[in-house]
Amino acid sequence: MTLTEITAAIQSIKTGIKIVRGFNELKSEFEIKSATSELLNAIIDVQNNLLSIQSSYQVLLDSKNEIEKELDNFKNWETIKLNHNLKQVAPGVFVYVRKESQESYDNQYWLCANCFSNQKFSIFQSRIPGNVEDFICHSCKAKISLPSKNNPSKINRGGSWMSS
Numbered sequence: 001m002t003l004t005e006i007t008a009a010i011q012s013i014k015t016g017i018k019i020v021r022g023f024n025e026l027k028s029e030f031e032i033k034s035a036t037s038e039l040l041n042a043i044i045d046v047q048n049n050l051l052s053i054q055s056s057y058q059v060l061l062d063s064k065n066e067i068e069k070e071l072d073n074f075k076n077w078e079t080i081k082l083n084h085n086l087k088q089v090a091p092g093v094f095v096y097v098r099k100e101s102q103e104s105y106d107n108q109y110w111l112c113a114n115c116f117s118n119q120k121f122s123i124f125q126s127r128i129p130g131n132v133e134d135f136i137c138h139s140c141k142a143k144i145s146l147p148s149k150n151n152p153s154k155i156n157r158g159g160s161w162m163s164s
């Protein structure tokens, strides 16, 4: 679309140049008035085409920024994916955990597997502060309940639900 507008603008400029070059040969006032009016039209055409190009350019620029943002998000998500593993924290209860989470208790969190599959980073939170049995994903409202012996602090202290 922009290419057509550029071609049209160039064409109008050529027309304008031709009119100006022919000015010396104009004899009557009528011919001069007519050529002036033609020149004005050519200039208006150029202006309209440039405005159109400007707006098309803005659309392209917005779209380029949007694509770059999506690409960044995609790259970030790829990094998140690489750093997390699916883990069964109780029979039939799956969450994503950080691969190195066993090393640092402070950073341990469970990611909602449902949100994770939609490329969304959402951490399971205690439904009641201090309660380590019921968790909710505030993003998709998924809930998980664990038998009390399976709570994350106990898992982290070395006794996973499988071995205990």
Ligand SMILES: [Zn+2]
Residues within 6 Å of the ligand: 112, 113, 114, 115, 116, 122, 137, 138, 139, 140, 141, 142
């Ligand atoms: Zn969720």
